[in-house]
Amino acid sequence: MANQSNQRPAKRSGGINATFLGAVFLGICILISGISIGGGVRKLNKTMEEKQLASTNTVTVPSDVGLSQKKYLTEAEAGEYLNLSTDKVIELIRTGEITEYVETATGYSISVSVLDDWFDNAAYQNKLKSNASSLPDDETSEE
Numbered sequence: 010m011a012n013q014s015n016q017r018p019a020k021r022s023g024g025i026n027a028t029f030l031g032a033v034f035l036g037i038c039i040l041i042s043g044i045s046i047g048g049g050v051r052k053l054n055k056t057m058e059e060k061q062l063a064s065t066n067t068v069t070v071p072s073d074v075g076l077s078q079k080k081y082l083t084e085a086e087a088g089e090y091l092n093l094s095t096d097k098v099i100e101l102i103r104t105g106e107i108t109e110y111v112e113t114a115t116g117y118s119i120s121v122s123v124l125d126d127w128f129d130n131a132a133y134q135n136k137l138k139s140n141a142s143s144l145p146d147d148e149t150s151e152e
Contacts, residue, residue, distance in 0.1 A: 017110070019125070031070075072099075079121065080120065080121060081111075081118045081120055082119055082120065082121060082124070083115075083116055083117065083118060084098045084099055084102070084116050084117045084119065085116075087117075087119050087124055090121070091124060091127075091128060098119075099117070100117075101127070102117055106131075107119065107123060107124070107127050107138075108123075109123045110123070113134060129145065
């Protein structure tokens with residue numbers, strides 16, 4: 010038994026320095042993981058908020074509302090504004106029914122007020138034609 014009392018336990022290599030370095034390394038790993046997870050959560054929250062806003066914003070605005078707020082329209086926009094084809098708008102310009110326009114390198118630029126005036130006049134002319142055609146033959150022959 011005397012031999013056992015004289016023996017010391019084996020000393021670990023590294024001691025406190027190795028334990029301290031291990032704890033520091035583990036702390037850094039936990040910190041990096043936390044930052045990474047936190048960034049992912051923020052990104053997920055932002056995506057979810059965008060989806061919620063997109064699902065609640067279902068108001069649709071007719072496209073002609075935006076056109077009526079512009080002062081000048083291209084022939085394609087004028088066609089959309091008047092519910093005519095682009096070719097019909099170009100034909101109206103060439104035949105002189107729409108007289109106020111600016112010819113640009115890419116097409117025509119027409120004032121919205123000119124289009125409104127043309128439309129009002131065309132509607133008035135159509136109304137006159139429909140009234141004249143609804144009259145009996147003997148009333149139209151007197152004129």
